Amino acid sequence: MSAKKTIGIVGARGHVGTELIKLVCGHPSFDLAYVSSRERAGRRVSDFEPAYVGELRYSAPTHEDLPTLGADAVVLALPNGKAAACVAAFDFADDADPVILDLSADFRFDAAWYYGLPELTRQHQAGQRRISNPGCYATAMQLAIAPMLEFLDGPVQCFGVSGYSGAGTTPSDKNDPEKLRDNFMPYALTGHVHEREVSAHLRHPVEFMPHVAPHFRGLTITANLHLRTAFDREAVAARYRDAYAGEPLVRVGDDAPWVSRIAGAHHVELGGFTLSEDGHRLVVVATEDNLLKGAATQALQNLNLAFGFDEFAGIPLAPRAEAA
Ligand SMILES: NC(=O)C1=CN([C@@H]2O[C@H](COP(=O)(O)OP(=O)(O)OC[C@H]3O[C@@H](n4cnc5c(N)ncnc54)[C@H](OP(=O)(O)O)[C@@H]3O)[C@@H](O)[C@H]2O)C=CC1
Numbered sequence: 300m301s302a303k304k305t306i307g308i309v310g311a312r313g314h315v316g317t318e319l320i321k322l323v324c325g326h327p328s329f330d331l332a333y334v335s336s337r338e339r340a341g342r343r344v345s346d347f348e349p350a351y352v353g354e355l356r357y358s359a360p361t362h363e364d365l366p367t368l369g370a371d372a373v374v375l376a377l378p379n380g381k382a383a384a385c386v387a388a389f390d391f392a393d394d395a396d397p398v399i400l401d402l403s404a405d406f407r408f409d410a411a412w413y414y415g416l417p418e419l420t421r422q423h424q425a426g427q428r429r430i431s432n433p434g435c436y437a438t439a440m441q442l443a444i445a446p447m448l449e450f451l452d453g454p455v456q457c458f459g460v461s462g463y464s465g466a467g468t469t470p471s472d473k474n475d476p477e478k479l480r481d482n483f484m485p486y487a488l489t490g491h492v493h494e495r496e497v498s499a500h501l502r503h504p505v506e507f508m509p510h511v512a513p514h515f516r517g518l519t520i521t522a523n524l525h526l527r528t529a530f531d532r533e534a535v536a537a538r539y540r541d542a543y544a545g546e547p548l549v550r551v552g553d554d555a556p557w558v559s560r561i562a563g564a565h566h567v568e569l570g571g572f573t574l575s576e577d578g579h580r581l582v583v584v585a586t587e588d589n590l591l592k593g594a595a596t597q598a599l600q601n602l603n604l605a606f607g608f609d610e611f612a613g614i615p616l617a618p619r620a621e622a623a
Pocket residue numbers: 309310311312313314315316335336337338339375376377378379381402403404433434435464465466467468469589590593594
């Protein structure tokens with residue numbers, strides 16, 4: 300398989316689209332077909348992304364134009380609620396059937412779409428051409444909970460703190476550095492879409508309390524798990540190490556990981572395993588760069604798998620360091 304596959308990114312000005320452009324530029328088997336942004340239409344990609352060498356310019360195709368642009372895969376990096384109209388344009392076109400990967404929450408509950416969290420779902424991936432990329436917090440929560448799933452006793456509580464890039468570029472209180480200065484904003488304290496997403500995909504209730512903080516990128520999940528069986532720290536740590544042995548994008552450490560050390564890294568870090576005296580309550584900490592393993596890196600894993608490439612091709616792995 301030597302010919303490069305081409306990727307169109309719709310919503311390429313955004314935080315996630317921008318990370319994906321950088322990853323595609325460094326990928327041995329993918330090239331950009333087009334990158335869309337209404338705001339940057341006509342501007343050179345190289346003026347914004349030094350990693351890109353070439354003449355491509357941002358464009359602003361209509362939904363109906365998209366199927367005529369000829370990409371092997373289309374990545375939708377649009378705000379929630381905007382993906383369906385793009386997908387409908389491909390459904391309507393007779394002669395375009397690209398792989399479609401949606402980064403929004405719009406298809407995460409749609410059984411006709413493959414939910415691509417490869418470490419937990421890649422056994423269902425073969426032949427899938429409609430891929431729904433998981434939410435950022437949802438990725439960290441599922442990886443933090445999955446190894447203990449069979450021992451859970453009642454709902455899991457997850458306290459989440461995200462950098463404000465998680466709130467996208469449309470101005471709001473949640474991405475206003477002035478309002479976030481010396482501050483910490485709780486929001487969507489019940490019923491957040493990632494609470495429903497994790498509960499649905501793990502088939503176990505999760506209670507999620509998100510907050511946004513003044514740093515730009517990186518999130519922390521502190522998960523509180525009640526267990527039917529008593530565990531000690533060594534047994535828990537061994538369980539996580541076994542579950543993720545051979546997974547380059549999930550690292551298990553001893554101490555609780557720090558968000559300041561995950562920014563710019565492509566993996567999720569798990570650690571800080573702490574048990575109550577009776578061994579029936581476990582706290583686990585996860586950190587993740589919301590724009591990378593929480594979005595663009597995971598999208599690249601999914602695209603690699605969709606085209607039969609090595610799942611980790613084009614993903615630069617940070618050298619393994621001791622956890623915090
Ligand atoms: N930020 C994060 O940490 C994560 C985000 N996601 C999801 O990924 C998607 C992209 O997120 P993010 O990059 O942060 O978002 P941004 O707000 O940063 O970017 C959105 C992009 O969509 C374009 N856009 C906005 N509104 C419309 C519209 N009505 N029609 C067409 N294009 C539009 C914007 O460009 P222009 O206005 O120039 O056209 C921009 O390129 C979202 O669905 C988000 O939920 C998933 C995981 C993590």
